[in-house]
Amino acid sequence: xxxxxxxxxxxxxxxxxxxxxxxxxxxxxxxxxxxxxxxxxxxxxxxxxxxxxxxxxxxxxxxxxxxxxxxxxxxxxxxxxxxxxxxxxxxxxxxxxxxxxxxxxxxxxxxxxxxxxxxxxxxxxxxxxxxxxxxxxxxxxxxxxxxxxxxxxxxxxxxxxxxxxxxxxxxxxxxxxxxxxxxxxxxxxxxxxxxxxxxxxxxxxxxxxxxxxxxxxxxxxxxxxxxxxxxxxxxxxxxxxxxxxxxxxxxxxxxxxxxxxxxxxxxxxxxxxxxxxxxxxxxxxxxxxxxxxxxxxxxxxxxxxxxxxxxxxxxxxxxxxxxxxxxxxxxxxxxxxxxxxxxxxxxxxxxxxxxxxxxxxxxxxxxxxxxxxxxxxxxxxxxxxx
Amino acid sequence: xxxxxxxxxxxxxxxxxxxxxxxxxxxxxxxxxxxxxxxxxxxxxxxxxxxxxxxxxxxxxxxxxxxxxxxxxxxxxxxxxxxxxxxxxxxxxxxxxxxxxxxxxxxxxxxxxxxxxxxxxxxxxxxxxxxxxxxxxxxxxxxxxxxxxxxxxxxxxxxxxxxxxxxxxxxxxxxxxxxxxxxxxxxxxxxxxxxxxxxxxxxxxxxxxxxxxxxxxxxxxxxxxxxxxxxxxxxxxxxxxxxxxxxxxxxxxxxxxxxxxxxxxx
Ligand SMILES: Cc1cc2nc3c(=O)[nH]c(=O)nc-3n(C[C@H](O)[C@H](O)[C@H](O)COP(=O)(O)OP(=O)(O)OC[C@H]3O[C@@H](n4cnc5c(N)ncnc54)[C@H](O)[C@@H]3O)c2cc1C
Numbered sequence: 001x002x003x004x005x006x007x008x009x010x011x012x013x014x015x016x017x018x019x020x021x022x023x024x025x026x027x028x029x030x031x032x033x034x035x036x037x038x039x040x041x042x043x044x045x046x047x048x049x050x051x052x053x054x055x056x057x058x059x060x061x062x063x064x065x066x067x068x069x070x071x072x073x074x075x076x077x078x079x080x081x082x083x084x085x086x087x088x089x090x091x092x093x094x095x096x097x098x099x100x101x102x103x104x105x106x107x108x109x110x111x112x113x114x115x116x117x118x119x120x121x122x123x124x125x126x127x128x129x130x131x132x133x134x135x136x137x138x139x140x141x142x143x144x145x146x147x148x149x150x151x152x153x154x155x156x157x158x159x160x161x162x163x164x165x166x167x168x169x170x171x172x173x174x175x176x177x178x179x180x181x182x183x184x185x186x187x188x189x190x191x192x193x194x195x196x197x198x199x200x201x202x203x204x205x206x207x208x209x210x211x212x213x214x215x216x217x218x219x220x221x222x223x224x225x226x227x228x229x230x231x232x233x234x235x236x237x238x239x240x241x242x243x244x245x246x247x248x249x250x251x252x253x254x255x256x257x258x259x260x261x262x263x264x265x266x267x268x269x270x271x272x273x274x275x276x277x278x279x280x281x282x283x284x285x286x287x288x289x290x291x292x293x294x295x296x297x298x299x300x301x302x303x304x305x306x307x308x309x310x311x312x313x314x315x316x317x318x319x320x321x322x323x324x325x326x327x328x329x330x331x332x333x334x335x336x337x338x339x340x341x342x343x344x345x346x347x348x349x350x351x352x353x354x355x356x357x358x359x360x361x362x363x364x365x366x367x368x369x370x371x372x373x374x375x376x377x378x379x380x381x382x383x384x385x386x
Numbered sequence: 387x388x389x390x391x392x393x394x395x396x397x398x399x400x401x402x403x404x405x406x407x408x409x410x411x412x413x414x415x416x417x418x419x420x421x422x423x424x425x426x427x428x429x430x431x432x433x434x435x436x437x438x439x440x441x442x443x444x445x446x447x448x449x450x451x452x453x454x455x456x457x458x459x460x461x462x463x464x465x466x467x468x469x470x471x472x473x474x475x476x477x478x479x480x481x482x483x484x485x486x487x488x489x490x491x492x493x494x495x496x497x498x499x500x501x502x503x504x505x506x507x508x509x510x511x512x513x514x515x516x517x518x519x520x521x522x523x524x525x526x527x528x529x530x531x532x533x534x535x536x537x538x539x540x541x542x543x544x545x546x547x548x549x550x551x552x553x554x555x556x557x558x559x560x561x562x563x564x565x566x567x568x569x570x571x572x573x574x575x576x577x578x579x580x581x582x583x584x585x586x587x588x589x590x591x592x593x594x595x596x597x598x599x600x601x602x603x604x605x606x607x608x609x610x611x612x613x614x615x616x617x618x619x620x621x622x623x624x625x626x627x628x629x630x631x632x633x634x635x636x637x638x639x640x641x642x643x644x645x646x647x648x649x650x651x652x
Contacts, residue, residue: 007583008580011576011579011580012576015573015574015576015579018573018574019573022573023573044572044573047572047573047575048572048573048574048575048576049575049576049577050576052576052577053576062576062577062580
């Protein structure tokens, strides 16, 4: 299928694929077991300039957008989506700075993020505020030139490994969501510590930790956008980043499909390769069709964002839902194609099936995405009726 | 520091096939790559530059399409590249190749360090490195696994031996051929690839480098390839299996029967 990539986009995709093949695939199973954070791969990605692709060129980037980021995430995820997440989650933490940072904040953080010298993270979720993100309790009390942050963020990807955190907290708790703000917090700020690393079902090479704030004082210059805009910043950021999750899901699905096709040609039963059986062929055909459809939708969403389309929430949610549901189905079927071997850790598809699950959950569960899509449809219908 | 790296474009022999009738390489559909050992030489050159400053210049002698290998080298961090290419170079053996490369390096102002891979995977001779050094009348060390230090025009290197290594000091300028143990080549970078795409790769002809045509190409090559063939498998040979005590005495009596005596055996 021709997705009309430019020469530069092809170059980005090829380089990411080479790194996935040579540096990620060989260690994926080991890091899945140990849960070790993939710093070596992060260094390689940095040296290869892949952190630069979605950062504006004024700040050390190569001036691409979400589409370029998606191409990288997809290729890396074909080999290991847990390792790819170190890259993607740093992207998620970087987006609010690109979208809402002032000149000084951009100059301070973006060049180092683009160079891959440091990683970013995004902290919204709390124990009592998952899908209902508006229920956050973490406060950032204005005090002179500073904010004093108190509270705990839960399940933050790249927690403890990233150097810069975009944190959503209440600067005016009485006003609820309207009193929320987004604040940049450096890792070494006094009063900022991390909880234990979570022991997860999948994406085990990625680090998920609590962010614990106890009278953590950060200068007011670290405020992104304006006080009260915290929720808006978070929602706009997620609208942009969801094609990234879709690409992660897409990469996992493609990786599982690749494995299933190869195995079906090698495995013989009843005196034939199992790829000769229609039962297997139809499964492979459906898997491939779904993967290609997910790719088309994901690329369309990412390109619409980069083209500056105004309302991308719905398209972005559609890409995330469709690609992640596809990843879950395709990886489950890949395990089926490999039979008992697929269930064993000697083959990579059982890991892919475990890894796929998270893409239906984080950055807004697929139930919440469907709500976003439906609300968009209804609102539009009402608008058109007037 | 002026660092030169000499590279060669070779067929990717990991998927090469031999035509069983003609006993020659099937070249159709075979990708060309930078000779794998040369990639380590490029990496080492870039590391030297990062440490000591200077420029990394890559050169190759080859047909016009060898410019692709040079572009790839720029993507890996080299600053500039020259293609030494002319009909007059055609059919060169290692002697004529070394002469042409040495002329080109001299023409380009000479080098402090010239790096190469230990050998090319297609010819496997390992002669061009020392040949370039002889033509430039400078020293060379082959099979380098580590550059220890470069101080005041003196370089200390480790040369890989079958068992262990030798520590060798040499005066600059010097030709070094490297083994794979020397480093882990980095992945290409996007900035490098973008630079490679835009890079101008000047072509140096025989007349540009002031080389005596009698010493170039087929004219300058005493080597003559008579025939290329797959050597027949050595026949015979016997394997003694079983307990060591039995196999050793069986072997000894066999040797004795063949009229071979071994000192100390009884
Ligand atoms: C590995 C991992 C990494 C993460 N990384 C980050 C991160 O970097 N930053 C960050 O801020 N957060 C992160 N999260 C949090 C993630 O975004 C949340 O887990 C997610 O938003 C869902 O919230 P929850 O887990 O509290 O589920 P809940 O909100 O409790 O949902 C439970 C179930 O109820 C359903 N549900 C809830 N509300 C509705 C509704 N209105 N209608 C229908 N169904 C509903 C959900 O779809 C789900 O099926 C991460 C989570 C995990 C597991």
